[in-house]
Amino acid sequence: MLYLTHDIDWLSPFHPYAWIKCLTHGSKWLKPHQLMHQNIFLNSIESICKHNVQEKINAVWLIGAASGHALSRYGLRYTTNSVNYPILIQLLKKWNCTIGLHSINNESINTQVIQLKSFTGQNVLYHRLHFLKQYNELENDLAQANIKVDFSFGKARQVHLADKNSNTEVKFVPTLLFDNAFFFNKPEEVFSTFSTELRKAIATNKDVAICFHPENFLILPALREYYQEVIRISRNEGAVFHNPASTL
Numbered sequence: 001m002l003y004l005t006h007d008i009d010w011l012s013p014f015h016p017y018a019w020i021k022c023l024t025h026g027s028k029w030l031k032p033h034q035l036m037h038q039n040i041f042l043n044s045i046e047s048i049c050k051h052n053v054q055e056k057i058n059a060v061w062l063i064g065a066a067s068g069h070a071l072s073r074y075g076l077r078y079t080t081n082s083v084n085y086p087i088l089i090q091l092l093k094k095w096n097c098t099i100g101l102h103s104i105n106n107e108s109i110n111t112q113v114i115q116l117k118s119f120t121g122q123n124v125l126y127h128r129l130h131f132l133k134q135y136n137e138l139e140n141d142l143a144q145a146n147i148k149v150d151f152s153f154g155k156a157r158q159v160h161l162a163d164k165n166s167n168t169e170v171k172f173v174p175t176l177l178f179d180n181a182f183f184f185n186k187p188e189e190v191f192s193t194f195s196t197e198l199r200k201a202i203a204t205n206k207d208v209a210i211c212f213h214p215e216n217f218l219i220l221p222a223l224r225e226y227y228q229e230v231i232r233i234s235r236n237e238g239a240v241f242h243n244p245a246s247t248l
């Protein structure tokens, strides 16, 4: 089974780090004129939702649920108090998206799960660590918070089939491809390695995930085409996209 996932790292273009990144990240970040549009991230999220419906794929959206720390180094760039937060929840619900937790390490995973549940009214079954910052007690923390599937294992900048066993009820589904790979490698290389590794995963009955960030579609316009191609390759290799209505 293949899980299509999206991490939400940004909700407001007016966050100070969004402007600092214009100076530090060059072509790997948004242009100042793009940051003038208040709803730029929400619009990108909605555009992906529409696209996924056309593709008949129900993606898992991993969103933050911390009440603070939007300015700390590894924090998310929004909190549950942000103006756009309830708008985001409404938007994802309108498009029938599956919602999971994108956690940060400044608050316990359990606390973030409880907070997210209070906003969505739904159980929180899916999880990915922001920045993939693994730590020793992760599995116990996930089990305690009743998370069923975790996507935190993988490499942010390259296609990689991580191996992670579980000693609990938590199922570790490695993320085979992050869209950031397209910023650091030639697209043909990404496609080719992805297809080889996906074939291996399918042959060994291993579930994997792919992750695309809404902001990356704004930074790299060609990403839309790459996204289509990754979906096409996946179907071509015989991958079955996860459908939350059927099973975990």
Ligand SMILES: [Zn+2]
Residues within 6 Å of the ligand: 007, 008, 009, 102, 129, 130, 131
């Ligand atoms: Zn993140």
